[in-house]
Amino acid sequence: MQNRNSPTQKIQQEIIEALNRWEAWRPRKERGRVLFYCPVCTRTYSLSYSAAKKSPPRCLRCGVDMVRYDEEAFVKRRRELVEKVKNVLPSIVAVFAKAAEIYKRSIEEWRIGDGYIEFKVDKYDPTEFVYNFARGSVHVLLYFFDLPHYREAADCLMGELSRMGIHTVIEIYPPHTDPQLLPPQAKYDVERNKYVVELKP
Numbered sequence: 001m002q003n004r005n006s007p008t009q010k011i012q013q014e015i016i017e018a019l020n021r022w023e024a025w026r027p028r029k030e031r032g033r034v035l036f037y038c039p040v041c042t043r044t045y046s047l048s049y050s051a052a053k054k055s056p057p058r059c060l061r062c063g064v065d066m067v068r069y070d071e072e073a074f075v076k077r078r079r080e081l082v083e084k085v086k087n088v089l090p091s092i093v094a095v096f097a098k099a100a101e102i103y104k105r106s107i108e109e110w111r112i113g114d115g116y117i118e119f120k121v122d123k124y125d126p127t128e129f130v131y132n133f134a135r136g137s138v139h140v141l142l143y144f145f146d147l148p149h150y151r152e153a154a155d156c157l158m159g160e161l162s163r164m165g166i167h168t169v170i171e172i173y174p175p176h177t178d179p180q181l182l183p184p185q186a187k188y189d190v191e192r193n194k195y196v197v198e199l200k201p
Contacts, residue, residue, distance in 0.1 A: 008097045011107060012089055018112050023082045027069065036066035041115025041134035042078050044069070061115065062134065081115065085133035088164075092117075092138075095160040096129045103127065103142075103153035126173075129157075137167040145177040145195075154183060154197070162199050170197040 027044045029035050034052035037044045038059035045057050045066055056065045067073075093107075096119050100107050105121035112118075115134025121127050130139040138161055144150055154170060161168045172186065172195040186195040 007106070008093050011097075011110065012093050015089060015093070015110065015112070015117060016086060019082050019085060022112055023078045026071070026074075029069070035069035037069050037074055038062050038064060038066050038114070039073075039077065040064055041132075042074060042081070043114035081133055084136075085117070085131075088133075091164060092131050095157065095164075096131075098160070099129070099153045099156045102149055102156050103144075104149055135167075137169070140168070140170045141173070141194075142170060143173045143176060145172045145181060147178075148181065151181040151183070158183065158185075158197065158199060162201075165201040167201055168197075168199040170199075171195070172197075 027035060027037070030046055033046040033048055035044060035046045036052075036057055038061070040062040041059065043059055043061060043066075045059075047057060056067065058064065059066055097107055100119075100121045103121065105125065105127070107119050108122055110117060110119045116130055116132045119129040119131075121129075125143055126141065127143045128141050131137075132139065138157075140157060142150060142154060145154070154172075157168070157170065171189075171192065172182065174188075174193065174195060177195065182195055183197055185197045185199075187197075188194075189196045
């Protein structure tokens with residue numbers, strides 16, 4: 001049973017409070033502009049009337065066309081997303097905290113964006129764990145991968161997230177990597193200039 005005063009429990013509680021604020025937020029409409037939002041992650045964007053007549057903007061994160069803002073649909077989508085993430089949040093935080101510990105770090109900070117939660121392990125280490133709750137996927141960047149415990153952290157993530165059935169992409173930064181430690185599934189991606197492991201549910 002998880003200790004209510006444990007660091008992971010504290011992080012979960014803080015994230016739930018932030019998610020409630022995120023759900024309650026409403027965009028402000030600007031005079032002379034048309035407001036759009038992404039139907040996947042709910043990110044908002046406004047265009048001038050003339051630009052809005054041409055074609056809708058695309059969401060840079062989700063790659064889909066945004067739709068004209070409708071408050072009822074926007075509120076419904078945010079509520080759906082928050083309910084979805086709250087159900088899986090304890091498991092996600094526990095997995096990330098465990099992997100961070102194996103990585104010889106801890107979750108130092110986190111932030112909520114539109115449809116995702118980003119976890120940082122150290123302000124001096126770009127390693128991050130991102131749970132995209134709008135897509136139900138995880139993206140991980142492991143900056144260091146030249147000691148056995150970094151591979152152990154990757155194995156922990158791959159095992160736990162596969163068991164949960166979550167689509168996962170792990171990127172490993174080449175300059176700080178020992179190729180002998182790479183998981184067998186890792187492939188070098190020229191475009192990203194990273195080793196990539198993709199786990200599909």
